[in-house]
Amino acid sequence: MAKRPLVLYVDDEKEITDLMILALDSEGFDVTAANDGQAAIDALYANPKIDAIVLDYMMPEFDGLQFLERVSQNPELHAPSVILCSGALPDEQELANRLGGSMRSMIKGCVQKPCDGPMLAKAIHTALGMPSLPSEVSFLDEVDEAPPPSMPISGGAVRMLVVEDDNVFGPAITEKLRSQGYGVGWCMTRKAMHEFIPKRAPRLPFDILLLDLALPDAFGSEIIREFALDPRSSGLKIVIITGHLAQGEEEPFLSQLEPKARALVASILIKPYDWNSLLATIGEVAAKLPK
Structure with missing residues (x-):
């Protein structure tokens, strides 16, 4: 059996690293993760057999290029070999200004989030100079393209809609909850959410709404x-x-809502959160739904 390449995934958002460990594992890689530059350096010391690093460019403490410099x-x-992966990649001039020769030789590619x-x-x-091989189906796969703009609500005793504008997290959360037996759909915007709700329907088509606060x-x-x-x-x-609120800001946010609106909010999860927290929260909320 061919050796699976070992990848170090470096990103300061734990939510992303948890996702990509699963996604890259299904693509045939062994993955270890670090959530900041120092943790990544410690990982390199601990495992000299790492084949590639997927490196977030924008991180606290020191950014991706400062990590490469060290x-x-x-x-x-x-x-x-290093692949820069970020929603805010540096332009060619910034790379040229900041990269020394040895650093430049390490970067083998850039991927936009x-x-x-x-x-x-x-x-x-x-x-790594390897041919791309067929992989097992990943819960992030959508034929050969990016995830779709929405996913219909699947069958399940408890039905919910995920309104999340991140087209990686949205489908991932949806598939994760579907695997637990929930009926789940996903969309990215308020407008798309309205398309899930027939105007003359006597009731909403979902029992739980997972809502990102900052939508387009x-x-x-x-x-x-x-x-x-x-x-x-x-x-x-x-x-x-949401990542729009910080820990401790939940109550001030709720206090701005009118009583009827506040009564609808069962819980607030601050990003980054882990899957176990999400599943536990959904389980608690689902248990309290009207029978």
Whole structure:
């Protein structure tokens, strides 16, 4: 059996690293993760057999290029192939200004976020000089393209809609919850959410709404207030999933809502959160739904 390449995935958002460990594993890689530059350096010390690094460019403490600089200047560390992966990649001039010769030779590719497992796997295979091989189906795969703009609500005793504008996290959350037996759909915007709700339907087609606060066409509080005015929302529970609030800001946010709107909010999860927290929260909320 061929050796699976070992990849170090470096990103300061734990939510992303958890996702990509699963996605890249299904693409035929062994993956270890680090959530900051120092943890990544420690990982290189601990495992000199790392074949490639997928490196977030924008990180606290020191960014991706500063990490590369420290690695290139340390003779005790080997220099694997590096793929920069970020929603804010540096332009060619910035790279030219900041990269020394040894650092420049380490970077074998750049991938713009959001990206999925197959896209990243192709970049890693290219960086390592390996042919791209057929992989097992990943929950991030959508034929050969990026995830679709929405996913219909599947069958399940408890039905929910995920409104999340990140087209990696949205499908991933949806598939994860579907695997637990829930009926789940996904969309990216307020407008798309309305398409899930027939105007003359006597009740909403979902029991739980997982709502990101910062959407392209609305802020979450607007949507919560909208449902508070809809008589069909009786029994609806909203779980907010957001990076817009910091820990400790949940109560001030809720205090801005009118009583009817506030009553709809069952829980607030601050990004980055782990899957176990999400599943536990959904389980608690589902257990309290009207029978």
